[in-house]
Amino acid sequence: MGARARGANVQAALAFASTYGAVPASGFYQIEGADLGDLGDKQGLIEDDLLGGGREPNAPTDDVISNGTNMTVPVDTRWIGLWLKLHFGAPQTTQGYAAVGSITFANNPTADDTITVGGQVFTYKASAPAANQILIGATLADTVRNTVWALNESAVAGVAAASYSTDRDYNAVSIEHKTIGTAGNSFAIAASAATASGATLSGGSATGPYNHVFTSGALSLPDAAIEIGHPEVPSYHMNYGVMGNTGSIALQRSGLLNLVQAVIAQGEKAASNTSAAGTPTVFNNGLVERFAQAAGDILDRGVPLAELVSGEVSWSNNLDVAENIRPDGRIDGADPGKFSAGARVTVRFKDRLYYDLARARKDLDLAARWTRAGASLKIRLPAFRLPAMVAKPLNGPGGIQQTYEGQGYKHPTLGRTMIITLVNDVPNYN
Numbered sequence: 547m548g549a550r551a552r553g554a555n556v557q558a559a560l561a562f563a564s565t566y567g568a569v570p571a572s573g574f575y576q577i578e579g580a581d582l583g584d585l586g587d588k589q590g591l592i593e594d595d596l597l598g599g600g601r602e603p604n605a606p607t608d609d610v611i612s613n614g615t616n617m618t619v620p621v622d623t624r625w626i627g628l629w630l631k632l633h634f635g636a637p638q639t640t641q642g643y644a645a646v647g648s649i650t651f652a653n654n655p656t657a658d659d660t661i662t663v664g665g666q667v668f669t670y671k672a673s674a675p676a677a678n679q680i681l682i683g684a685t686l687a688d689t690v691r692n693t694v695w696a697l698n699e700s701a702v703a704g705v706a707a708a709s710y711s712t713d714r715d716y717n718a719v720s721i722e723h724k725t726i727g728t729a730g731n732s733f734a735i736a737a738s739a740a741t742a743s744g745a746t747l748s749g750g751s752a753t754g755p756y757n758h759v760f761t762s763g764a765l766s767l768p769d770a771a772i773e774i775g776h777p778e779v780p781s782y783h784m785n786y787g788v789m790g791n792t793g794s795i796a797l798q799r800s801g802l803l804n805l806v807q808a809v810i811a812q813g814e815k816a817a818s819n820t821s822a823a824g825t826p827t828v829f830n831n832g833l834v835e836r837f838a839q840a841a842g843d844i845l846d847r848g849v850p851l852a853e854l855v856s857g858e859v860s861w862s863n864n865l866d867v868a869e870n871i872r873p874d875g876r877i878d879g880a881d882p883g884k885f886s887a888g889a890r891v892t893v894r895f896k897d898r899l900y901y902d903l904a905r906a907r908k909d910l911d912l913a914a915r916w917t918r919a920g921a922s923l924k925i926r927l928p929a930f931r932l933p934a935m936v937a938k939p940l941n942g943p944g945g946i947q948q949t950y951e952g953q954g955y956k957h958p959t960l961g962r963t964m965i966i967t968l969v970n971d972v973p974n975y976n
Contacts, residue, residue: 551776558582559773559823560628560788566879567787567812569771573976574823577772578625578834580804583615585774585785587814589875611875613785613811621795621803622836623921624829627968627975629805630760633790633863634966635767637758639974645730645750647743650718654686659739663697663721664704678702687716694719694848698911708733708747711848727752755920755969762885762964763956767863772811773823782821787812789880794860795925797842797914810865813876829972837916837923844891847911853894855947859914859925861887861964887927887954887964889914892947900950904932910952921970927954928965 561574591606619629631637649661655670662668668680670689675681680696683689690712697710697719708730711720723730733747769789775782788811795805815822843850844857851857864883872878889912893900903910913926932952954963 549778551778551781555776555778556582557773557775557777557782557821559775559821559826560770561823562631562768562770563786566769569784569786569815569822572824574771574773574826575625575628576826576828576832577619577628578622578832579617579619580802581618582774583617585613585615585617585772585788585809585811586783587611587613608875610869611813613813613876614791614809616806616808618804618806620834620836621805621916621923622834623918623923623970624972625834626805626923627758627970627972629790629793629807630758630966630968631975632768632770632788632809633793633807633861634760634762634964635764637760637968637975639759640726640757641754641973642726642752642757643749643754644726645723645728645733645747647721647733647735647747648718649721649735649737649740649742651686651690651740652717653739654689655682655739657682660737661693661719661740662734662736664702664707664733664735666700666702666705668693668696690716690719691849698847709848711845712850714843714850721747723747723750726750726757755971756973758968758970758972758975760966760968761962762861762887763962765882767882769812773821775821775823780819782818782823784815784818784822785811785813786815787877787879789865790863791865791880792860792862794858795914797844797854797857798839799856801839803837803839803842803916810867810877810880812879813874835918835921837918837921841918842914842916844889845913845915851891851893852897852899855892855894857889857891857914859887859889859927861885885963888952889927889930889954890949890951892949894947900932901948904934904950907931907934912952912954922967923969924967926965926967927963928957928960929963930954 558577559574560577561570589611590609594604657672659670671679681692694710708723728750730747731750735742769787771786773784791808793807865880866883867880868878870878910930911928912930915924932950
């Protein structure tokens with residue numbers, strides 16, 4: 547008599563299929579899940595509705611078969627790439643480091659101070675800045691914010707070859723070349739009243755971690771086979787034709803960082819006493835290195851959102867399920883619909899910065915990012931629009947908060963609504 551099955555000892559594996567609904571003979575990865583839901587076939591019964599046979603019912607009729615669930619899986623440094631591939635397709639992967647550098651300010655710049663980035667001089671002005679000029683703010687933090695925004699929005703080709711950001715100290719502009727490798731090592735930087743990290747960016751290399759870039763909008767998406775195994779019984783359940791429909795990641799001050807996702811599958815094989823996944827590939831000896839909530843942030847055009855209380859990024863492939871008539875009661879497939887993505891941020895009402903940006907219908911470049919010991923994850927909505935008007939609830943004597951729920955859309959030059967960059971030590975997600 548077998549032991550009782552326990553969630554603590556579940557064995558789960560995933561492999562991507564080359565043909566919809568197929569179960570690959572190899573290529574399985576071990577997967578770790580906080581809550582894998584109730585993935586598996588579900589078939590209801592249709593109650594007898596015939597009259598004239600007395601009060602006792604006739605036998606019920608089998609209904610159609612459905613298979614899908616909501617899962618809560620950890621946002622970690624390696625396994626998360628498998629789930630991202632399920633939702634977005636295979637990433638574009640490049641090995642190496644991008645060249646980086648910085649410009650650090652000891653004091654707020656004064657009028658006519660300059661910085662030079664990528665061959666372009668930017669001049670600080672006390673008011674009414676024109677092209678290639680930057681407004682001096684009331685504080686250094688305001689000026690650094692204005693600097694990062696001006697550089698990220700510059701149309702000058704040399705400047706646009708890099709991306710710019712700051713941290714919550716707001717005393718430096720971090721610069722990262724957009725091309726992985728050595729190309730950015732010749733990117734020139736200078737400052738008249740600040741300290742540049744060097745005459746050029748440095749550290750660009752073709753060796754190092756792997757940069758996996760997932761983008762929205764693929765016309766076709768992969769499907770996978772997922773086996774859920776209970777070795778105590780033993781009983782192994784192979785689900786096939788699994789596709790990613792929706793996903794969301796919430797940011798808060800503490801707690802575990804998870805991806806909540808909805809998946810749709812075509813079906814499930816009859817249970818087996820042995821695993822069909824063979825010996826799955828295991829990352830990092832099975833140890834999950836999870837990104838922490840405390841290591842997360844949300845930025846607009848490279849600047850952290852001030853007074854951020856909580857946030858969430860979400861997306862949907864809006865799968866169109868082909869519920870055609872079939873003798874086996876299963877779906878024929880699921881076709882990707884129009885992609886949608888958005889974000890929700892809640893901030894304390896301290897100033898009118900984002901209130902005014904929303905009223906002016908200023909599009910943002912929103913990014914949620916997390917880092918951990920050589921790995922990072924960034925989810926970017928490069929064209930993000932806030933609603934022009936939002937409520938400012940006044941429910942008591944405490945602090946007032948505003949919640950903005952905006953939508954992403956296809957960036958006019960990048961051509962993508964969502965761009966996700968995962969940096970880790972995994973060579974590929976084939």
